Amino acid sequence: MTPAKLFALIQYPLPHHLLSRLIGRLADCRLPWLKDALIRAFIRQFKVDMGEAQEPDPSAYPSFNDFFTRPLKDGARPIGKGLTSPADGTLSQFGPIGHGRMIQAKGHDFTAADLLGGDLEAAERYRDGSFATVYLSPRDxxxxxxxxxxxxxxxVYVPGRLFSVNTATTHHVPNLFARNERLVCHFDTEHGPMVLVLVGAMIVAAIETVWAGQITxxxxxxxxxxxxxxxxxLEKGEEMGRFKLGSTVVMAFSESVxxxxxxxxxxxxxGQRLGGFG
Structure with missing residues (x-):
């Protein structure tokens, strides 16, 4: 058995939500000695570039969560033309939605209906559209x-587990994005319906949106x-939400990309251009 498969398997019996909520409390701690130690250790471990941050001083953040969701300097992420990436991260998969199914990883796919919490009517909008998945690693x-x-x-809030969403897990846990807790945001755009799904994950303490604050x-x-x-x-390039600790965004469009x-x-x-509609 490979280490990646073992990592995926040992997650099944873990108390996902309990672990995530405990980590969330730690990440919200405002004791200066503790939060500063956590932030500096994280920067060293993941080689975080604080030169891009609006506030480059690690000790200036009231909590680890404030550091983790830090804003960037103006102009740090120019917005390209056409369809752009909603986040920094790894473009895990992308392409056409074939008869309502999206690729998770080699050998694994999932349905739009399952991703959207069983909403068959909403899923039908994306039956022959396009999708892209961006995984946000801890350093992003x-x-x-x-x-x-x-x-x-x-x-729409869809309850679920909180498996890790890293590469090892996406390759070994079927229907991962349709299993995890997630927030489904439906938008009308000039290119037709669009859905942004913010997927929760192991030790993700919360998901927020700019219009409603913390949701999960x-x-x-x-x-x-x-x-x-x-x-x-919201205009193109505007912030729509954030993760308190890393996760994944799945976006889908009714039109082909x-x-x-x-x-x-x-x-x-x-803000990086991913493609165009047509």
């Missing part, structure tokens, strides 16, 4: 931005449609 910038301009139609964790229960009182329109000359598992940056 952890805010998520709009790949195109859009108006929020609906937000929610009390245990089924799929929940979350109401909002005002119209939310002509992707650039890209390769699965290549690094991308927020």
């Amino acid at each position: 910038y952890h805010r998520v931005h709009m790949p195109v301009a859009g108006t929020l139609r609906e937000m 964790p929610l009390p245990r229960g089924g799929v929940q449609r979350i109401r909002f009182d005002t119209l939310v329109h 002509a992707f650039n000359d890209l390769a699965a598992e290549q690094m991308v940056r927020m």
Whole structure:
């Protein structure tokens, strides 16, 4: 058995939510000696480039979570033309949605319906569209931005497990993105419907959006449609949400996307052009 497969298998019996919430409390700690030690150790371990940060002094952050979701300097991520990456990270998979199915990894795929919490009507919009998945590693910038301009139609919380979403797990845990806790954000765009799915993961303490604040964790229960009182329109490149510790964004479009000359598992940056519609 390979180390990657073993890593995936040992996650099944773990108390995912308990571990994640405990880590979340630690990450919110504001004791200067503790949070500074955590931040500096993290920077060393993952070689984080603080030169890009709006605040480059690690000790200036009130908590580890504030450091982890740090904003970047203005202009650090130019916004390209066409469809752009919503986040810094690894472009895990991308391409056409074949009869409602998306690729997770070699030998694994999942349905749009499962990803969207069993919503068959919503899934039908993307049956023959396009998708892309971006994995945010610990060292990456952890805010998520709009790949195109859009108006929020609906937000849905889907409960689930919290498996790791790194490469080892995506290759060995079937239906990973449709198993994990996630936040499904439906938008109307000039290119038709678009959905951005923010997928939770092991030790991800919370997911936030700019229009509703922290959403996860929610009390245990089924799929929940979350109401909002005002119209939310976001321009291309605007922040739409963030992860408190790393995870994955899956985006899907009803229209086909002509992707650039890209390769699965290549690094991308927020705002980088991924392709065009047509």
